[in-house]
Amino acid sequence: xxxxxxxxxxxxxxxxxxxxxxxxxxxxxxxxxxxxxxxxxxxxxxxxxxxxxxxxxxxxxxxxxxxxxxxxxxxxxxxxxxxxxxxxxxxxxxxxxxxxxxxxxxxxxxxxxxxxxxxxxxxxxxxxxxxxxxxxxxxxxxxxxxxxxxxxxxxxxxxxxxxxxxxxxxxxxxxxxxxxxxxxxxxxxxxxxxxxxxxxxxxxxxxxxxxxxxxxxxxxxxxxxxxxxxxxxxxxxxxxxxxxxxxxxxxxxxxxxxxxxxxxxxxxxxxxxxxxxxxxxxxxxxxxxxxxxxxxxxxxxxxxxxxxxxxxxxxxxxxxxxxxxxxxx
Amino acid sequence: xxxxxxxxxxxxxxxxxxxxxxxxxxxxxxxxxxxxxxxxxxxxxxxxxxxxxxxxxxxxxxxxxxxxxxxxxxxxxxxxxxxxxxxxxxxxxxxxxxxxxxxxxxxxxxxxxxxxxxxxxxxxxxxxxxxxxxxxxxxxxxxxxxxxxxxxxxxxxxxxxxxxxxxxxxxxxxxxxxxxxxxxxxxxxxxxxxxxxxxxxxxxxxxxxxxxxxxxxxxxxxxxxxxxxxxxxxxxxxxxxxxxxxxxxxxxxxxxxxxxxxxxxxxxxxxxxxxxxxxxxxxxxxxxxxxxxxxxxxxxxxxxxxxxxxxxxxxxxxxxxxxxxxxxx
DNA sequence: GAGCCGTGAGATAACGTTGTCTCACTTCGG
DNA sequence: CCGAAGTGAGACAACGTTATCTCACGGCTC
Numbered sequence: 001x002x003x004x005x006x007x008x009x010x011x012x013x014x015x016x017x018x019x020x021x022x023x024x025x026x027x028x029x030x031x032x033x034x035x036x037x038x039x040x041x042x043x044x045x046x047x048x049x050x051x052x053x054x055x056x057x058x059x060x061x062x063x064x065x066x067x068x069x070x071x072x073x074x075x076x077x078x079x080x081x082x083x084x085x086x087x088x089x090x091x092x093x094x095x096x097x098x099x100x101x102x103x104x105x106x107x108x109x110x111x112x113x114x115x116x117x118x119x120x121x122x123x124x125x126x127x128x129x130x131x132x133x134x135x136x137x138x139x140x141x142x143x144x145x146x147x148x149x150x151x152x153x154x155x156x157x158x159x160x161x162x163x164x165x166x167x168x169x170x171x172x173x174x175x176x177x178x179x180x181x182x183x184x185x186x187x188x189x190x191x192x193x194x195x196x197x198x199x200x201x202x203x204x205x206x207x208x209x210x211x212x213x214x215x216x217x218x219x220x221x222x223x224x225x226x227x228x229x230x231x232x233x234x235x236x237x238x239x240x241x242x243x244x245x246x247x248x249x250x251x252x253x254x255x256x257x258x259x260x261x262x263x264x265x266x267x268x269x270x271x272x273x274x275x276x277x278x279x280x281x282x283x284x285x286x287x288x289x290x291x292x293x294x295x296x297x298x299x300x301x302x303x304x305x306x307x308x309x310x311x312x313x314x315x316x317x318x319x320x321x322x323x324x325x326x327x328x329x
Numbered sequence: 330x331x332x333x334x335x336x337x338x339x340x341x342x343x344x345x346x347x348x349x350x351x352x353x354x355x356x357x358x359x360x361x362x363x364x365x366x367x368x369x370x371x372x373x374x375x376x377x378x379x380x381x382x383x384x385x386x387x388x389x390x391x392x393x394x395x396x397x398x399x400x401x402x403x404x405x406x407x408x409x410x411x412x413x414x415x416x417x418x419x420x421x422x423x424x425x426x427x428x429x430x431x432x433x434x435x436x437x438x439x440x441x442x443x444x445x446x447x448x449x450x451x452x453x454x455x456x457x458x459x460x461x462x463x464x465x466x467x468x469x470x471x472x473x474x475x476x477x478x479x480x481x482x483x484x485x486x487x488x489x490x491x492x493x494x495x496x497x498x499x500x501x502x503x504x505x506x507x508x509x510x511x512x513x514x515x516x517x518x519x520x521x522x523x524x525x526x527x528x529x530x531x532x533x534x535x536x537x538x539x540x541x542x543x544x545x546x547x548x549x550x551x552x553x554x555x556x557x558x559x560x561x562x563x564x565x566x567x568x569x570x571x572x573x574x575x576x577x578x579x580x581x582x583x584x585x586x587x588x589x590x591x592x593x594x595x596x597x598x599x600x601x602x603x604x605x606x607x608x609x610x611x612x613x614x615x616x617x618x619x620x621x622x623x624x625x626x627x628x629x630x631x632x633x634x635x636x637x638x639x640x641x642x643x644x645x646x647x648x649x650x651x652x653x654x655x656x657x658x
Numbered sequence: 659g660a661g662c663c664g665t666g667a668g669a670t671a672a673c674g675t676t677g678t679c680t681c682a683c684t685t686c687g688g
Numbered sequence: 689c690c691g692a693a694g695t696g697a698g699a700c701a702a703c704g705t706t707a708t709c710t711c712a713c714g715g716c717t718c
Contacts, residue, residue: 001674011698016676024696041460046440047386048674051377052703059420059441067409073402080396080423089437091388092421094409108418111375112388131370219599252603255651270548274581276605276651322584322605330704340668345706353666377704381673662717669710677702684695 001042008036019044060297061091061109063102064120070269071244071286072120075142078290079118086298088115097186099123110137116297118290121146124185138300142293144187145310152300154293154311158188158266161282161315162195165264166240168280168317170203174238174262178211178229180222180250181242189215192242192266211236222249223256230259241265244272251277251321268318275321284315330371337365348373387417389626390438392431392448396423399598400573400615401449404471407619408447415627417444426515428452439466445626447619450475453514467629471622473516474639481629483622483640487517487595490611490644491524494593495569497609497646499532503567503591507540507558509551509579510571518544521571521595540565551578552585559588570594573601580606580650597647604650613644 001019005012010029017025018033025033036042050057062079064072076092083090091109095102102122106129109117116138119126126141127148133139139146141153169177179196181189193212200210213229216222222241226249229235239254239261241247247265254261255276268283292311299306334341339358346354347362354362365371379386391408393401405421412419420438424431431451435458438446445467448455455470456477462468468475470482498506508525510518522541529539542558545551551570555578558564568583568590570576576594583590584605597612621640628635 012674013676013698013700014696017697020676026696029697041464043436043440043461045380045442045674047376047442048380048703049676050703051374051380051705052674052676054676054703057376066406068399068403068406070397070399070402073399073405074397076402076421077395077397077423080421084422089420089422089441091418092405092409093413093418094406107372111372112418113374113376132372135370248600248603255603271577271600271603274577274584274600274603274605276603341704342669342706343667346667349706355666358667374704377673378706379673380675381704381706383673383706660718662715664715665713667710667712670708672707673705675703678700680697680699682695682697684693686691686693688690688692 001044004033004036004040004042007040008032056088056115056301057113058088059091059112059114060088060294060301061093061106061112061114061117062119063093063095063105063109063117065095065097065122067092067094069245071267074286075120075290075293078287079294082291082294082298086301088298095120095122097122103128115301116140118142118293118297119146120144121187123147138297140293140297140300142289150308152293152296152309152311154289154296154313156188156284156289156313157315158191159195159198161284162192162240162242162266163199164195164315164317165266165280165282166196166199167203169238169240169262169264170199170205172238172262174236175205176209176211176234176236177205177238177240178213178236179240179242180213180216180225180246182217182246183215188266189242196240216246216249219245219249219252222246223253226250226253227257230254230257230261236261238262238264243267244269247279247281248275251275251279268316268320272320273322277321278319279321281318281320282315283318284313288313330373332369333362333365333371336369337361385417385444385630386442388420388441388443389417389445389447389623389630390420390422390435390441390443392422392424392434392438392446394424394426394449394451396421398574400596403615404449404619404622407616408623411620411623411627415630417627424449424451426451432457444630445469447471447622447626448475449473450516452476467626469622469626469629471618479637481622481625481638481640483618483625483642485517485613485618485642486644487520488524488527490613491521491569491571491595492528493524493644493646494595494609494611495525495528496532498567498569498591498593499528499534501567501591503565504534505538505540505563505565506534506567506569507542507565508569508571509542509545509554509575511546511575512544518571525569545575545578548574548578548581551575552582555579555582556586559583559586559590565590567591567593572596573598576608576610577604580604580608592650597649601649602651606650607648608650610647610649611644612647613642617642 005015080090093105110132118140120143125148126146145153213225244267264280266282268281334344409419422434439461447469449472454477455475474482542554573596593609595611597610
């Protein structure tokens with residue numbers, strides 16, 4: 001910038017003014033400065049500008065579990081969209097379901113002075129963030145609530161959604177329903193299991209017919225669980241899957257075996273309509289999770305103060321998968 | 330930091346030394362400083378540290394087309410993994426297939442002094458990056474080559490992959506093959522179209538049987554194209570789809586109509602195995618695209634100088650989709 | 659015991675900008 | 689023609705760190 005000022009024969013401050021589009025600069029000078037900038041290929045150093053001005057870094061952080069999972073990348077895309085609307089860049093990081101990694105990443109982002117954080121928490125304690133929050137860092141939790149903090153969160157009504165799906169199965173006469181969820185360390189899985197259990201209890205299904213199969217993580221694990229269930233003497237007549245990947249694994253195995261078992265599962269996704277087996281899915285507005293969280297975050301970043309907000313998004317039931325009549329072969 | 334120094338009764342520089350784990354600090358002093366840091370909740374400002382030290386910002390930028398697309402989010406996840414290995418944060422941004430947005434985002438990232446950039450280019454001219462590259466900014470292009478620059482790129486062998494798929498269809502006796510690709514503004518689509526054409530020419534399929542259907546972008550567009558093709562008097566007997574979303578749209582429509590048309594398409598993905606219709610896919614190692622690009626980038630960031638490298642990843646053919654015998658219904 | 663060297667810590671300047679203050683110059687009314 | 693008000697531009701300090709230089713101190717050699 002000093003070089004530019006020299007070349008244009010003006011003060012450094014005037015270059016700064018031109019770069020920042022201050023309106024009170026003479027047109028001739030502006031032109032000279034711009035010319036010098038072009039000639040030298042000068043690009044303002046935002047790091048320094050930010051340091052001096054004390055303004056925001058125009059950067060927010062998003063910490064999710066796994067970027068390659070459709071669910072999270074959809075949220076990331078929605079957050080990016082909002083963030084771009086506010087001229088803010090987005091640092092994305094995967095915690096890979098590891099508590100220590102989550103804390104490491106979050107604190108790193110704090111040191112970089114991001115303007116705010118959106119977090120899908122992995123660990124069971126986020127109190128390490130309390131000092132930052134006290135010092136004014138806006139934080140919004142998505143998909144899972146924080147532990148040890150009282151801040152904004154945007155969640156899905158997991159319990160009601162799971163309950164509705166299982167009630168649907170029960171209303172069709174199914175009594176032996178296998179419930180497969182991922183690890184109960186995950187909040188959403190606990191909630192969905194509880195919702196399923198509520199439905200089973202309300203229908204007075206005897207406890208010995210509550211089949212909880214734990215805890216497939218990969219689709220192939222779910223396929224293995226299904227294989228085990230259907231090799232048993234009295235297999236279930238219906239299956240409820242706790243998330244999209246379990247659903248995919250289960251469907252793959254059921255189709256492989258030619259089982260016509262009734263299937264329901266959590267998560268609706270672009271591809272669900274093409275599943276080779278009818279499925280009742282619990283859907284919700286995934287982009288809305290990201291959009292709401294980001295908009296809430298920016299309201300806080302822009303200084304709005306309101307008590308912590310806890311959004312709970314509704315779910316819907318939908319029929320997906322190819323109906324038998326339409327299928328190839 | 331001044332406050333910390335005051336509380337601990339040491340100089341600011343000593344606090345800096347403690348924070349940076351300089352080994353030459355007396356243990357007692359270190360303890361006093363750490364205690365003060367804890368008490369005040371001090372967190373080093375990386376922005377300022379970076380400004381003064383002139384070191385890297387430990388941040389790289391990734392500019393892709395659409396974060397919510399499986400293909401790109403898989404790349405993003407791979408890039409994140411490498412980047413995390415090098416203690417670097419990742420700024421992700423979607424250009425949404427818009428030239429002006431791409432340039433805006435890239436230049437913003439330059440101003441933020443990222444250590445390097447990984448770009449899936451959208452526009453047909455990246456020469457705006459030349460000054461930055463001349464000043465030492467490492468840049469790697471992924472999936473599509475840059476225009477107007479000679480820098481590293483990591484691509485897939487689109488042409489050979491498409492050619493192999495269409496040759497497969499031809500070898501089975503198909504002559505009327507519909508080729509559906511997304512907009513020819515996209516490099517990969519041009520290449521895949523050329524590959525398909527090469528195969529058709531080599532097989533001496535008469536030009537009037539080269540059916541090129543342009544240019545579905547959304548799966549629903551592809552479904553519409555299929556509907557139109559199969560409402561015509563002499564529909565094709567085989568279909569080649571230029572990417573995963575076109576494949577999904579086409580399969581959905583073919584299944585809806587009960588057509589048993591032979592289908593091949595570009596992109597292999599986790600869900601392809603569950604498609605309700607047999608499909609030959611052109612696959613490749615998607616994470617490798619991201620991993621290779623990121624590793625190349627970090628070699629450059631760490632100062633290695635080599636002539637621009639152009640990686641071309643091989644493709645494979647695979648059978649996906651549920652075979653008819655296994656299907657439900 | 660004087661000089662030398664190694665070690666640990668502080669003083670000061672600097673990184674690349676922008677905020678604040680100041681000042682010269684212009685314009686305009688009386 | 690003078691003074692007040694307005695306008696455009698420069699000087700200087702500051703943002704929160706770290707690099708460099710300096711210095712005090714203690715232990716060592718000769």
